[in-house]
Amino acid sequence: MPQMICRAAALLLGLGLSLTVLAAESQPTHEFVLDNGLKVIVREDHRAPVVVSQLWYKVGSSYESPGQTGLSHALEHMMFKGSRKLGPGEASRILRELGAEENAFTSDDYTAYYQVLARDRLAVALELEADRMASLRLPPEEFEREIQVIMEERRLRTDDKPNALAFERFQAMAYPSSGYHIPTIGWMADLKRMAVEELRRWYEAWYAPNNATLVVVGDVTVDEVRTLAQRYFGPIERQPVPIAKAPLELDEPGERRLTLHLNTQLPSLIMAFNVPSLSTAESATSVHALRLAAAVLDGGYSARLPSRLERGEELVTGASAWYDAYARGDSLFVLSAAPNVQKGHSIEEAEAGLWRELEALKNAPPTEDELERVRAQVIAGLVYERDSITQQATTIGQLETVGLSWKLMDQELAALEAVTAEDIQQAARTYFTRPRLSVAHVLPEEPKDDE
Structure with missing residues (x-):
């Protein structure tokens, strides 16, 4: 499926097809x-x-x-x-x-x-x-x-x-x-x-x-x-329902760190930043910018994390980035990585490598070519999802249940098309900060004393 999405993305780019037109054909x-x-x-x-x-x-x-x-x-x-x-x-x-x-x-x-x-x-x-x-x-x-x-x-x-x-x-x-x-x-x-x-x-x-x-x-x-x-359903009577406030987070809780020793062979790293969702953000543009930022970092073979940290520096054996925009409350922008221990790299070096890529995104916006490539990949993925009646229903249900409207489903492609490279840079500067950061180092279990 990822290869099919990449081919569809290339086709969209090659044809210069208006994504707004696609959105209208619902x-x-x-x-x-x-x-x-x-x-x-x-x-x-x-x-x-x-x-x-x-x-x-x-x-x-x-x-x-x-x-x-x-x-x-x-x-x-x-x-x-x-x-x-x-x-x-x-x-x-x-x-x-x-x-x-x-x-x-x-x-x-x-x-x-x-x-x-x-x-x-x-x-x-x-x-x-x-x-x-x-x-x-x-x-x-x-x-x-x-x-x-x-x-x-x-x-x-x-x-x-x-x-x-x-x-x-x-x-x-x-x-x-x-x-x-x-x-x-x-x-x-x-x-x-x-x-x-x-x-x-x-x-x-x-x-x-x-x-x-x-x-x-x-x-x-x-x-x-x-x-x-x-x-x-008509004969079922309505009834009082408790008030449920949206699960909001502190804007800047402060940097938090956790070290876990678990039954694993290799170390790994999890990083996340407290960010709003589409339900809680003041600006929808910043949310869609974060979605595309995740694709810039981890949107296929040519994305920054696999091309730079994995194949380029050989610093990690795997790295990923993801963000859930459709939560009822505030969300997380998450990154993970596994250091390339065979090349002698540590979990601290992997964390520093992720930070370098985040700082690069804050210091300079993506190029237009890079932005169009990742945008086409994200939208191609959405188009493939919408081909399924089950996925259509799930998207509608999720939007409605978190307090949004199903109509956003048909506006989503145009919203992504409107995001600029400068919007992505501004979102990175706003949200990828240490006061919003949580980090977990997951390490193999330490030997017991009697061993």
Whole structure:
């Protein structure tokens, strides 16, 4: 896929194709709100007789508090354990028999449930989803089994994986004041003492139609979806929902450092800067500039980190940069690297190398050729993503659930096209500063005394 994106980027450049024109050629998209507050967004895509249905709730780990972490993720698991109409696992069985794909996911900012199925089976998916929104059962015996599954998931995905464990600890330091320092799966101590009654209260607080967005993308019309949404979700009553403030960070928390000795063979480095997201920034231009800055540093074979630090100086064996612009609160601009120990380089030298590249971006803007190359790569990646009805639905749901509008999806390409090289330089000068910096050095475990 990266090679395909690069070829598409080259094609865009070679044709001189206006990205604003691409942005304007979007599918018909409709939105409406039921009387109970459920927001429904329908995006037509008639290329195949398939539809994706996603139900997004505005609740995730950033809504949780100390001592009660992991509730959103645990409740996601329990949503498959029965409702007024069906017993544990029966909804999944029905969907499997219809040839549907279904799953769910939880993040810092949201919990979402989705089904991909033939267009004439959409009614079944919506009926099942509405049933568990209105009448979830939380059998204690099912919870006792499922919490053990969740704890094992945490062991396998985090505790026994040095890189994942390091990043979890790093985030807890990098987000000193917001709920983003809470891991989505929850801390193990909280999972061990979680009670099914806590999940019942969490469900009753947040799982309401007026705290959810239904996204349907595929071979449907807005009238079809409106009829079905009203039939299945309309009878569910709205309810009071707690006020959830955006997880804001200190602008300049001060430089923070962490050294971790973990079960790993080679050292690695994580750096991040506290930055705004599109939801919290005063200027959207600075956010899109940070997105392109990440591509300048780590946007394929010709980007600065791989070409200079990896192949040029042979200082690192790998380096990356990434930034999540679509968070409900403030975000992080993250860099990582592994020093080339075979060439005798240390983790301190790798950190100094990353800083040199950041300073270079602050001292001089990218060249026009470099900017156009990385811009085309970013946009080509977005174009490929939007070819999928599932990705279209996910983008819409994410934007809406973090407090933005799905309409930004169709304005995104033009916004990226408008970013100048000087905008990128200014964003680097504003945000890549030591008072915003967190650093983690991840090192192999130290030998024990008796060894």
